[in-house]
Amino acid sequence: xxxxxxxxxxxxxxxxxxxxxxxxxxxxxxxxxxxxxxxxxxxxxxxxxxxxxxxxxxxxxxxxxxxxxxxxxxxxxxxxxxxxxxxxxxxxxxxxxxxxxxxxxxxxxxxxxxxxxxxxxxxxxxxxxxxxxxxxxxxxxxxxxxxxxxxxxxxxxxxxxxxxxxxxxxxxxxxxxxxxxxxxxxxxxxxxxxxxxxxxxxxxxxxx
DNA sequence: CACGGGATCGTCT
DNA sequence: GACGATCCCGTGT
Numbered sequence: 001x002x003x004x005x006x007x008x009x010x011x012x013x014x015x016x017x018x019x020x021x022x023x024x025x026x027x028x029x030x031x032x033x034x035x036x037x038x039x040x041x042x043x044x045x046x047x048x049x050x051x052x053x054x055x056x057x058x059x060x061x062x063x064x065x066x067x068x069x070x071x072x073x074x075x076x077x078x079x080x081x082x083x084x085x086x087x088x089x090x091x092x093x094x095x096x097x098x099x100x101x102x103x104x105x106x107x108x109x110x111x112x113x114x115x116x117x118x119x120x121x122x123x124x125x126x127x128x129x130x131x132x133x134x135x136x137x138x139x140x141x142x143x144x145x146x147x148x149x150x151x152x153x154x155x156x157x158x159x160x161x162x163x164x165x166x167x168x169x170x171x172x173x174x175x176x177x178x179x180x181x182x183x184x185x186x187x188x189x190x191x192x193x194x195x196x197x198x199x200x201x202x203x204x205x206x207x208x
Numbered sequence: 209c210a211c212g213g214g215a216t217c218g219t220c221t
Numbered sequence: 222g223a224c225g226a227t228c229c230c231g232t233g234t
Contacts, residue, residue: 043226052226063219081217083227100226131227141218176226209234221222 004157006149009071009090014097017090018044019190023164026104028137030154035109035137039101041198043174044188047096051183055096066145067096074155076144083131084140104133105197128199168193
């Protein structure tokens with residue numbers, strides 16, 4: 001039940017951290033409603049060279065400013081006007097790296113999550129998307145910029161000893177990127193092999 | 209199961 | 222004023 005310390009997030013290898021975060025527990029304690037889940041799918045974003053990253057070319061705007069914060073900071077933004085997407089900022093302050101959490105396996109507080117989602121948590125469709133589990137855990141822009149390495153926060157991450165062997169980690173291209181062109185092919189999307197709580201596996205196919 | 213379109217609004221040009 | 226690091230539902234097979 002140990003909270004992952006801020007030092008963990010200072011690595012400049014955001015790809016390695018994206019893999020290492022698989023199997024860690026994301027805890028939400030918003031307004032006293034405790035829910036948790038295991039991170040089963042992640043995606044890496046890395047400024048300045050990654051065109052798919054909001055902070056591509058180290059572009060600073062009111063929105064991207066959070067990405068430049070110290071590793072261990074929470075970055076939440078709204079996508080398509082509806083969905084709150086949850087990211088973990090990594091690397092030292094000034095370096096805009098982040099990891100998008102794309103899916104979790106719901107573990108605790110299933111009744112609370114069910115009410116928020118209006119869907120049974122035994123269904124694999126309940127949390128297998130970045131806009132889905134945030135709804136279950138009430139993650140919103142209110143949490144943008146908070147510290148993920150403290151249990152005093154509304155959100156934090158724990159290492160409960162679960163270990164995912166490297167042979168059980170699948171990598172693939174990132175999704176949902178029409179303008180980032182070649183960067184979308186970078187295999188920076190990671191998920192736990194044979195885990196029913198990940199989003200539908202994409203077939204890697206560069207031939208059509 | 210694949211595909212297509214609508215929802216909906218913050219963000220940046 | 223256009224565009225999303227998405228989701229859901231309808232239609233057709």
